[in-house]
Amino acid sequence: MTLDFAAVRENLFPASHEAIGDWLTFPWHRDRTNKIQAHKVHSSQAIAIDVFGTLKMSIDRDRVLDAIARHVGVSPGGPWSIALEWTDTDRLLGEPRPTQVDALAIGSKAALIIECKFTEPGGKCSQASGSRTRQPQCNGNYIEQANPGSGVRSRCTLAGKGIRYWDYIPKVFALDPAANYAPCPFAGDAYQWMRNVVLAAAIGEHWNLKAAAVGAFADHPSFPTARKARRGLLDPSLGGQATITPISYQEIIAMACHVGLDQQLWNDLAAWVEQKIAKASLRFDSATTAN
Incomplete structure (x- = not known):
């Protein structure tokens, strides 16, 4: 294992490690120099793996995803599966480079298309x-x-x-x-949220499932997506039935604590995520002040 992966492992909640599969071929987010970014405390990919990788491997997966499904307004029903960094290989939207979804959860009645954010806003x-x-x-x-x-x-x-x-x-x-x-x-950061909404519509139509777009985020007053989530990730004036439901990592873990059997796991994950958010907020606030 390279030093890159040693640092990444240290930045991931231990119970999520087995969700990675092959660490060499996993589609890690990389910078312009091709260096993996998941070793950084503010990595959105790392915190997504912390939560959804742990959920993927947990005995409570079906219980928790049923709770999330109810929260976002689609039908619960397992068995559920979770794919991290899922790519639309069917190219349902005709994209030359298909949208890569941070997490895709599929049950017997519904699919959840999950975009994950940490300290960053949506993409334009x-x-x-x-x-x-x-x-x-x-x-x-x-x-x-x-x-x-x-x-x-x-x-x-x-x-x-x-x-x-x-x-x-x-x-x-x-x-x-x-x-x-x-x-x-x-034209603005509604672009990235729109892509997830239309992908959910395309997946629902293609797989004959009720599909919903979900915006998972770290809830902290300094973070752009958290601030936007309180107002709504998409402008309500767009109307129609389009929704992308924001749900914080803290809310997801609280649901897991409420419905899950492995209380120690979820309590440990809650502490891990809160510590990571606290460290990232200090870094984010310092960078914002400097700018």
């Missing part, structure tokens, strides 16, 4: 951003325009590339795909 659409080598491909509005790179005309640059988000958006949001919106309703 890259099409309206330029770089040193590429000009923006979208003007930030959902309005007919020509992609300056390809010349393809569409209201959404991604739709012009064959990506099917707007095939599903009208099914789950109160938005008309033939209307103009300025700015695009998914």
Whole structure:
């Protein structure tokens, strides 16, 4: 085992280790130098593995996932399975690089598409951003325009590339795909949450399950996603039946303590997560002050 993995193991709750499987081939989040990031105290992947990896290996998996399913409004019913860093190999949304879901839980009646956050906000659409080598491909509005790179005309640059988000958006949001919106309703960090909502719709349709999108987050007043979760991860003015239900790691562990049999496990995990959040908040607050 490399030093990289030794540091990662130290940063993961011990009961979650067996959920990794093959540590060499597991799709670790990496930086630009290809270094694994899960050794860092504020790693969103690490805290997701702490909680959902432990849940995957626990005797209480079905009980806890039934409780989460009820919380987000879908039918409980096991047996449940959990896949960490699940990739949509069926390419249901037509993405050249399919969305990688932090955790996917599948039961007999429902599926939970789980996006996990720690200290970071949601991700934004890259099409309206330029770089040193590429000009923006979208003007930030959902309005007919020509992609300056390809010349393809569409209201959404991604739709012009064959990506099917707007095939599903009208099914789950109160938005008309033939209307103009300025700015695009998914121009900000709503973009990442939207991707999970439409993927849930696509998975539910494909597998004939009731599917729900879940935003798991570390609840601390300093963290952007936690602050946003209190207001709603998506703007309620988008309407329709579209929801991504926020649920904190602390709430998930509290549910496990309530319905689970292995009380020592969940008490230990609660202490581990609280200590990690406390350390990460000190680092986050220091970095924010410095900036």
